[in-house]
Amino acid sequence: MKLDFSFLWTAFIKLLPAVPTTINITVVSVLCGFIIGTFVALSRIYKVPVLNQISTVYVTIIRGTPMLTHLMILYVGLPLLIDGLGKEFGWSFRSVSIPMIGFAYISFSITAGAYFSEVIRSGMQAVNKGQLEAAHAIGMTTPQALRRIVFPQAFAAALPNLSNSVIGMLHGSTLAFTVSVVDINAQAQIVASTNWKFFEAYLAAALVFWGLTILIERLTALLEKRVNLYNRGGVA
């Protein structure tokens, strides 16, 4: 076997235009997942009636099924639902006008929400109960105490796991090719389809993903240093 280095380089360059697509999918799903996850974690920690049960079911179903399955079900199911309702209520909006990447955004956000909720929940539980009590004791309301005292510490505690989940979503975003979104991996396939040098093309894709992952790791390390500033003492 001979590795065609010059094609590896060509493929690498040709993959770069697909990078924004991958990053978009990752950023959207991580941000939405973070918001969904926070609400789910709060409803579960505070055992909010109804929401708690819905959240528990949501987390177990989503974590219990593959990310690809979520995408497939949504891809097939959402148009049925939208067009069905559209017919009922006489909307002019049709499911064909949803861009393909929209399915990836929605589906991966739902996936990320379930995983993130557990990360956020564990982060919040890592914060000593005395912190919330002290905040209440000085007269803060629970929302104030959560925002100012609990969340910052929970974020610091959850950061290593959060970065893990972000990397997971980055790599998971490759599944978007199944709904014809041209991400880095799909682009590699397209690049290689002319000369059948799939090995070089996928190797180039791996390098791009590795680079993006290192970037996330570096950013996390920086952030970790910043949010953990208060732990630098040694006295307990």
Add this chain to the structure above:
Amino acid sequence: MIKLRQISKSFGRNEVLKGIDLTVEKGEVVAILGPSGSGKTTLLRCINYLEKPNDGEISIDDFTVHCRKPVKKDIHILRQKTAMVFQQYNLFRHKTALENVMEGLVIVKKLPKDEARKKSIELLEKVGLGNKLDSYPSQLSGGQQQRVGIARALALNPEVILFDEPTSALDPELVGEVLAVIRKIAKEGITMIIVTHEMSFAQDVANHVVFMDEGVIVEEGNPREIFQSPKEERTRQFLARITPESTYVI
């Protein structure tokens, strides 16, 4: 004036407080003594609603919380009128000493930042930590952390400061500095309720001693009455065990 009427609290089937009545005058320093499990910490925590009493009334001057059906807003007001110093200090770990004291002033009392900062620095100087303003709790000793805790409580100008065994988690060497600060602020006429095991401190600083056992107040009075001529057998037993040196005759 703080008035507790028929405060009762159960954890499941375990009845921890069995209808406590207690009146604390303005400026009084109350020491609550008693064996472990007597309910003294629970009583203290009920006063600012870190524990929800099952029944009874808590009044501070003419403001009253009815514990059977408390209004959320009333609990919030009650907490603003009280402050707590914890056994485990519970300083906000991600905030410096100065930020810990400022937090309540800025967020709860809505003071402008400059004013809050000025007041907080004054308070930290008062507890002897003027040189530790920018230290995080993890960089402070237990005694220093507890003194920040006291400054944080003082900052809110509460009607009463509740101390929950403020020196129990400290190295013996560090107890003195915390007690000295408490003694200093006691002299300023701030109402305080202190749960403590430091008998000599209670005798020295308190002007009202309460002895609790098994969820009831067994006996209360001024320190001389309680320490030198307790009326109840249970108080005598407790004091004899906890201050054995007084029973020795050399």
